[in-house]
Amino acid sequence: xxxxxxxxxxxxxxxxxxxLGHFVDDVNRVGQLWMRVFRxxxxxxxxxxxxTDEALALxxxxxxxxxxxxxxxxxxxxxxxxxxxxxxxLQPVLARDRVRYVGEPIAVVLAEDPYLAEDAVELIRVxxxxxxxxxxxxxxxxxxxxxxxxxxxxxxxxxxxxYGDVEEAFRSAAHVVEIEVKIGRxxxxxxxxxxxxxxxxxxxxxxxxxGATKVPHFNRRVLSQMLGMPLNRISMKKSDAGGGFGVRxxxxxxxxxxxxxxxxxxxxxxxIEDRAENLVAANHSREQVHRISAAFDEEHRLLGLHDEVWQxxxxxxxxxxxxxxxxxxxxxxxxxxxxxYEGVAHVALTNKTPCGTYRGPGRxxxxxxxxxxxxxxxxxxxxxxxxxxxxNLLETSELPHTRPLSTLGxxxxxxxxxxxxxxxxxxxxxxxxxxxxEARELRAEGRLVGTGVGYFLEKSGTGPYEEAIVEVxxxxxxxxxxxxxxxxxxxxxxxxxxxxxxxxVPPEEIExxxxxxxxxxxxxxxxxxxxxxxxxxAVMLAAKATAEKALRVxxxxxxxxxxxxxxxxxxxxVDGSPDKSVSLGEIAAACEPHSGLAEGEESGLGARRTFxxxxxxxxxxxxxxxxxxxPETGGVEIRRYFVAxxxxxxxxxxxxxxxxxxxxxxxxGGALLEEFRYDDSGQPLAATFIDYMEPTAAEVPRVETLIxxxxxxxxxxxxxxxxxxxxxxxxxxxxxxxxEDALGMPGSIKALPVSPSKIRALLRESDRAGSTAAExxxxxx
Amino acid sequence: xxxxxxxxIAVNGRLHEIDVESRRTLADVLRHDLGxxxxxxxxxxxxxxxxxxxxxxxxxRSCLAFGVQADGxxxxxxxxxxxGGQLNSLQEAFSAxxxxxCGFCTPGFLMLATALLREKLDPTEEEVREVMSSNLCRCxxxxxxxxxxxxxxxxxxxxxxxDGAVSRETAEDRVEGVSxxxxxxxxxx
Numbered sequence: 001x002x003x004x005x006x007x008x009x010x011x012x013x014x015x016x017x018x019x020l021g022h023f024v025d026d027v028n029r030v031g032q033l034w035m036r037v038f039r040x041x042x043x044x045x046x047x048x049x050x051x052t053d054e055a056l057a058l059x060x061x062x063x064x065x066x067x068x069x070x071x072x073x074x075x076x077x078x079x080x081x082x083x084x085x086x087x088x089x090l091q092p093v094l095a096r097d098r099v100r101y102v103g104e105p106i107a108v109v110l111a112e113d114p115y116l117a118e119d120a121v122e123l124i125r126v127x128x129x130x131x132x133x134x135x136x137x138x139x140x141x142x143x144x145x146x147x148x149x150x151x152x153x154x155x156x157x158x159x160x161x162x163y164g165d166v167e168e169a170f171r172s173a174a175h176v177v178e179i180e181v182k183i184g185r186x187x188x189x190x191x192x193x194x195x196x197x198x199x200x201x202x203x204x205x206x207x208x209x210x211g212a213t214k215v216p217h218f219n220r221r222v223l224s225q226m227l228g229m230p231l232n233r234i235s236m237k238k239s240d241a242g243g244g245f246g247v248r249x250x251x252x253x254x255x256x257x258x259x260x261x262x263x264x265x266x267x268x269x270x271x272i273e274d275r276a277e278n279l280v281a282a283n284h285s286r287e288q289v290h291r292i293s294a295a296f297d298e299e300h301r302l303l304g305l306h307d308e309v310w311q312x313x314x315x316x317x318x319x320x321x322x323x324x325x326x327x328x329x330x331x332x333x334x335x336x337x338x339x340x341y342e343g344v345a346h347v348a349l350t351n352k353t354p355c356g357t358y359r360g361p362g363r364x365x366x367x368x369x370x371x372x373x374x375x376x377x378x379x380x381x382x383x384x385x386x387x388x389x390x391x392n393l394l395e396t397s398e399l400p401h402t403r404p405l406s407t408l409g410x411x412x413x414x415x416x417x418x419x420x421x422x423x424x425x426x427x428x429x430x431x432x433x434x435x436x437x438e439a440r441e442l443r444a445e446g447r448l449v450g451t452g453v454g455y456f457l458e459k460s461g462t463g464p465y466e467e468a469i470v471e472v473x474x475x476x477x478x479x480x481x482x483x484x485x486x487x488x489x490x491x492x493x494x495x496x497x498x499x500x501x502x503x504x505v506p507p508e509e510i511e512x513x514x515x516x517x518x519x520x521x522x523x524x525x526x527x528x529x530x531x532x533x534x535x536x537x538a539v540m541l542a543a544k545a546t547a548e549k550a551l552r553v554x555x556x557x558x559x560x561x562x563x564x565x566x567x568x569x570x571x572x573x574v575d576g577s578p579d580k581s582v583s584l585g586e587i588a589a590a591c592e593p594h595s596g597l598a599e600g601e602e603s604g605l606g607a608r609r610t611f612x613x614x615x616x617x618x619x620x621x622x623x624x625x626x627x628x629x630x631p632e633t634g635g636v637e638i639r640r641y642f643v644a645x646x647x648x649x650x651x652x653x654x655x656x657x658x659x660x661x662x663x664x665x666x667x668x669g670g671a672l673l674e675e676f677r678y679d680d681s682g683q684p685l686a687a688t689f690i691d692y693m694e695p696t697a698a699e700v701p702r703v704e705t706l707i708x709x710x711x712x713x714x715x716x717x718x719x720x721x722x723x724x725x726x727x728x729x730x731x732x733x734x735x736x737x738x739x740e741d742a743l744g745m746p747g748s749i750k751a752l753p754v755s756p757s758k759i760r761a762l763l764r765e766s767d768r769a770g771s772t773a774a775e776x777x778x779x780x781x
Numbered sequence: 782x783x784x785x786x787x788x789x790i791a792v793n794g795r796l797h798e799i800d801v802e803s804r805r806t807l808a809d810v811l812r813h814d815l816g817x818x819x820x821x822x823x824x825x826x827x828x829x830x831x832x833x834x835x836x837x838x839x840x841x842r843s844c845l846a847f848g849v850q851a852d853g854x855x856x857x858x859x860x861x862x863x864x865g866g867q868l869n870s871l872q873e874a875f876s877a878x879x880x881x882x883c884g885f886c887t888p889g890f891l892m893l894a895t896a897l898l899r900e901k902l903d904p905t906e907e908e909v910r911e912v913m914s915s916n917l918c919r920c921x922x923x924x925x926x927x928x929x930x931x932x933x934x935x936x937x938x939x940x941x942x943x944d945g946a947v948s949r950e951t952a953e954d955r956v957e958g959v960s961x962x963x964x965x966x967x968x969x970x
Contacts, residue, residue, distance in 0.1 A: 242823075665921070696915075697914040702924060
């Protein structure tokens with residue numbers, strides 16, 4: 001039986017269930033110092049003095065470092081580069097003259113234990129001259145005032161993309177619908193905070209680092225440049241990561257400070273972020289305003305789309321550059337036939353925590369804006385919302401569909417798909433008709449129950465390449481080394497499954513190693529739902545090459561012709577001679593130099609392969625929701641939730657479902673609960689888990705899923721599409737669609753998250769309107 | 782000048798005698814002084830529950846307790862759930878129902894569920910949901926966790942205690958060392 005496609009249990013589970021994982025805080029080095037960061041308490045201020053004497057005088061404190069001490073250090077570079085010039089807006093490692101958000105690092109302390117380090121940080125004295133704060137992206141750009149004082153402009157970048165004659169589309173339209181919506185500031189907020197441990201060996205001038213994830217190879221290159229050290233003198237070591245979601249693993253100021261200070265002091269340095277820091281220091285995401293409009297003809301066909309976006313990027317441009325607005329614009333037309341499109345995004349800098357990517361970056365936002373627009377249009381045009389979508393979904397015969405747009409450095413070519421077919425399947429499997437009927441009946445009883453839909457187009461499998469090594473040792477043990485990283489997504493299991501089929505070895509017996517730069521010095525990492533698609537394809541190629549080599553060498557060992565050999569149960573066997581076989585381990589031994597059995601072959605049984613890909617692959621799906629609004633509290637209860645997703649081919653369907661369900665929990669959090677709010681002075685109001693409300697088991701509903709394998713990707717050998725983000729992407733759209741249906745107020749919800757207070761305000765408004773209408777009616781009678 | 786106290790703590794039936802600074806949390810004592818790194822810290826302010834351990838059989842957030850408060854007490858952590866390399870039925874159910882992804886919150890959920898299933902052999906889904914909503918998981922959406930706990934409870938139906946998860950009586954047996962200490966009057970409750 002093929003291992004690919006099997007619902008096997010995860011290889012990761014055995015260690016994680018026993019408390020035997022290796023998370024970064026589990027790493028302790030003899031003689032280590034603990035780092036603690038002193039962070040700005042102000043959203044915008046000039047630093048007039050920094051005094052560290054008292055902190056340094058505390059027994060057990062080894063060093064205090066300020067921005068002045070590393071004035072030479074370059075700011076943190078952009079990882080996902082675009083043509084935009086962003087150098088002026090990058091974050092320094094430590095602030096020197098000015099702080100621009102609450103939580104910005106100003107100094108660090110190294111002490112013998114973490115409690116002492118916290119004591120010492122409290123003894124650092126910084127004087128500030130407070131400056132006016134900018135907290136709203138759109139008004140920041142329109143006013144462009146306080147930030148320009150030191151060369152910062154409010155609008156760090158303006159992106160625009162599109163095609164076709166949009167003006168003509170809107171001029172000739174039978175109907176034009178425009179809405180304005182906001183997506184709240186929220187983020188991945190993994191359960192494990194960030195952390196890093198670095199150990200410097202002065203004797204060999206070598207740095208060893210634990211805690212890197214997501215893009216360890218890229219971060220190693222950044223560190224090499226920033227520290228002026230050769231790449232091969234920096235080793236990233238694997239550790240488990242307590243969730244990533246786009247946020248964890250990017251290069252932050254601390255990713256420079258910890259290794260730098262280990263080298264400076266000659267002692268291991270450890271830093272573990274606390275949650276209060278994490279909520280103001282790690283990347284935020286999502287905060288965008290969209291003014292989006294659509295032009296329709298008489299038959300409700302889309303003629304054109306126009307969207308203007310204001311993105312609140314926080315105080316700096318971080319490693320993601322402007323990739324979130326870039327993806328927002330490139331993915332906005334979604335799965336629809338859009339003859340003309342123009343998107344413009346203004347990236348504004350404000351005095352808040354800087355933003356980066358979060359699961360489904362750009363797609364969560366643009367899917368909500370576009371799908372909400374379609375709901376409002378359906379209501380205004382008096383057409384069924386599903387019918388409006390059907391009219392405009394691209395048909396299978398129109399794929400592959402090339403859009404004159406590009407993102408992440410690649411053209412947008414929608415590969416294989418059956419968009420309407422998936423919708424039909426989802427409606428059928430979920431019993432959506434029944435949901436709607438039930439909602440109507442309950443509304444007739446006076447309850448506020450409604451249903452909603454959010455169709456989305458995803459992207460995954462970002463290139464340009466990934467690397468993999470497969471090795472078999474003389475004991476027969478198989479090891480896969482990937483350039484990806486394990487963040488909890490199950491990559492160890494999935495890559496073992498892919499290798500298993502090529503090598504005819506049970507996946508349970510394959511070890512998958514990640515984030516070990518000494519074993520595999522290059523890799524692109526785990527982001528953009530690429531690990532299984534691109535990383536898996538590289539593993540497949542390496543495992544295939546390994547199996548081919550095994551067969552070649554076995555021809556000599558078994559004195560048989562290649563065509564008579566087959567690989568089965570980790571042995572190469574000769575057809576028709578049941579007693580003639582050699583194990584993979586024996587072949588590996590034969591591949592050792594001087595064995596005389598593998599003439600002309602390189603030593604060792606294994607292969608390193610690179611899989612390259614030009615274009616991304618585009619999964620798609622639909623979210624369906626049924627909700628009930630409590631008219632007293634304004635609370636929203638999700639009664640039913642369904643996600644259908646086209647994944648091309650599911651290597652492990654259970655894990656795909658896990659991604660969809662877990663992704664939906666996050667998306668629902670952003671739709672209903674989670675928001676980083678600020679007061680008027682720029683003080684964060686969600687700096688604990690009491691105020692930043694991650695959903696619990698009490699809020700997350702049962703999520704039903706349907707995995708479709710109807711449209712395998714033509715861009716990789718297994719037909720894979722990524723599965724990491726689709727569970728999240730449609731949530732905002734589906735929830736708002738359902739809530740407005742429940743309220744009978746299309747277009748009434750202007751912003752995510754849909755908080756109880758917003759709903760209560762809407763209900764009060766509608767009561768007033770209702771009673772005014774009633775008064776008017778009684779007046780006239 | 783550090784305010785240090787000598788404490789005796791039994792963890793998973795093994796007695797430890799150590800000197801602990803008064804302000805040091807139980808979580809840090811377990812993780813960094815005693816090496817039980819299976820207990821994780823997700824928020825250090827008592828919300829996420831990743832650090833949940835059992836203290837004298839009760840689920841406790843070890844980030845909100847001081848190490849000195851554990852003096853003379855019996856602690857159970859995730860490392861104590863398996864026996865002889867065999868996962869217990871709750872751990873097996875977590876794997877079978879894909880109740881974990883990154884695994885960071887998992888030890889806390891396992892200990893919380895252990896406490897629940899000792900108290901209530903056969904809880905309803907609603908009861909499981911309510912108790913499990915004490916902790917945060919960012920990866921799974923909780924579905925697998927709820928199913929796993931119900932499954933483990935189902936296997937338990939008709940028996941006296943959760944298979945593998947120790948009953949109160951057995952817990953007393955396992956921490957015999959501490960019980961002896963108590964008899965000697967060394968237990969300050």
